[in-house]
Amino acid sequence: MDKLSFIDDELARLASEGLLNPIREIGSAQGAWITVDGSRALNLCSNNYLGLADDRRLKDAAKKAIDEYGAGPAAVRSIAGSLTLHRELEEKLAAFKGAPAALSLQSGFMANIGVIPALAGEGDEIFSDELNHASIIDGCRLSKAKSTRYAHADPDDLATKLAASTANKKLVITDGVFSMDGDIAPLDKIVDAAEKHGAMVMVDDAHGEGVLGRGGRGIVEHFGLTGRVDVEVGTLSKAFGVVGGYIAGPQKLVTFLKQKARPFLFSSATTAADVAACIAAVEILGGSDELVKKLWDNARYFQDRMRGLGFDIGRTETPITPVMLGDAGLARRFSAELFQEGVFAQAIGFPTVPIRKARIRCMVSAAHTREDLEQAAGLFDRVRARVSA
Numbered sequence: 001m002d003k004l005s006f007i008d009d010e011l012a013r014l015a016s017e018g019l020l021n022p023i024r025e026i027g028s029a030q031g032a033w034i035t036v037d038g039s040r041a042l043n044l045c046s047n048n049y050l051g052l053a054d055d056r057r058l059k060d061a062a063k064k065a066i067d068e069y070g071a072g073p074a075a076v077r078s079i080a081g082s083l084t085l086h087r088e089l090e091e092k093l094a095a096f097k098g099a100p101a102a103l104s105l106q107s108g109f110m111a112n113i114g115v116i117p118a119l120a121g122e123g124d125e126i127f128s129d130e131l132n133h134a135s136i137i138d139g140c141r142l143s144k145a146k147s148t149r150y151a152h153a154d155p156d157d158l159a160t161k162l163a164a165s166t167a168n169k170k171l172v173i174t175d176g177v178f179s180m181d182g183d184i185a186p187l188d189k190i191v192d193a194a195e196k197h198g199a200m201v202m203v204d205d206a207h208g209e210g211v212l213g214r215g216g217r218g219i220v221e222h223f224g225l226t227g228r229v230d231v232e233v234g235t236l237s238k239a240f241g242v243v244g245g246y247i248a249g250p251q252k253l254v255t256f257l258k259q260k261a262r263p264f265l266f267s268s269a270t271t272a273a274d275v276a277a278c279i280a281a282v283e284i285l286g287g288s289d290e291l292v293k294k295l296w297d298n299a300r301y302f303q304d305r306m307r308g309l310g311f312d313i314g315r316t317e318t319p320i321t322p323v324m325l326g327d328a329g330l331a332r333r334f335s336a337e338l339f340q341e342g343v344f345a346q347a348i349g350f351p352t353v354p355i356r357k358a359r360i361r362c363m364v365s366a367a368h369t370r371e372d373l374e375q376a377a378g379l380f381d382r383v384r385a386r387v388s389a
């Protein structure tokens with residue numbers, strides 16, 4: 001008997017429902033143009049907002065760090081110690097975010113599953129936006145706190161639920177920018193509601209840093225809420241162009257997480273190469289807003305072009321550009337045809353987005369040129385005529 005036959009059944013089900021996601025192979029560095037499954041394609045899939053993933057300065061910093069500190073971290077930081085580079089990164093991140101302190105982790109996912117169970121447990125209640133990222137949902141599951149979902153970006157629904165709670169500690173969690181639609185959480189109103197009910201506020205700024213606020217300092221800066229948000233989670237894997245995550249907030253929060261956050265205690269540190277590249281990225285962003293400006297210029301240009309061509313790009317307020325198609329089959333055919341034309345833009349369907357809300361999500365980057373984006377818009381137009389014929 002094949003004890004793993006349930007896997008065949010599930011894979012067959014996914015395939016028959018069109019939900020099996022074949023993962024493409026990239027044969028080049030990330031950038032505006034990449035090699036996908038052996039052919040050159042215009043890249044609209046990456047979170048490399050500022051084009052830093054292949055930046056010379058980051059690559060040089062990583063190489064230098066390998067020579068000085070070696071390839072691997074050898075253990076968890078709580079036992080073998082932190083590299084000097086980890087401290088430098090954390091100081092630079094805190095300064096960039098306008099927070100007293102920061103703790104870096106292996107990824108944004110790790111940051112969420114580390115911080116949430118440390119902040120809320122038995123007898124506490126977490127209030128989470130219904131469209132929050134999977135890593136927040138998993139962090140809530142790992143916590144022993146009661147978890148309550150409030151309506152998407154709805155501070156009134158949040159306030160009603162907070163008022164009804166009898167929990168000891170209350171923790172409100174929201175994505176800063178919602179990655180599938182590109183809309184921005186009404187963080188000012190969320191903070192007002194939370195303060196009124198004595199709740200802690202945590203924001204996951206994965207798609208906001210490097211994008212929102214002065215010079216890309218993120219959603220807290222964008223809303224002028226410095227000092228009023230208790231916990232900021234971030235990633236170094238998107239606009240910063242490398243890999244890693246972090247938590248920024250009061251010094252005592254960082255001290256506490258070094259004792260309590262399980263991914264910090266039980267999983268090895270990020271490598272010297274990663275950390276050095278992250279430091280270079282934070283320095284670049286701290287020193288100039290040129291890339292952030294280019295990103296927004298590109299986003300406005302592409303979104304104006306797509307709207308002008310009659311495409312529905314939903315409720316985006318950021319460079320994330322969902323091209324709403326509705327039917328999942330149509331979105332998949334559209335994406336496949338785009339790929340034939342040399343544009344890499346992935347279809348996204350249920351369960352990542354609601355049923356009948358399938359879309360192709362385009363990620364605009366500072367690495368794109370006007371010509372790239374003009375070409376992409378033109379190809380969207382051409383493919384639309386073909387797939388709807």
Ligand SMILES: *Cc1c(COP(=O)(O)O)cnc(C)c1O
Nearest residue numbers: 107108109133204206235237244
């Ligand atoms: C991408 C993302 C993460 C995960 O970040 P990684 O560094 O890739 O693990 C967490 N939260 C949100 C909102 C994200 O979009």
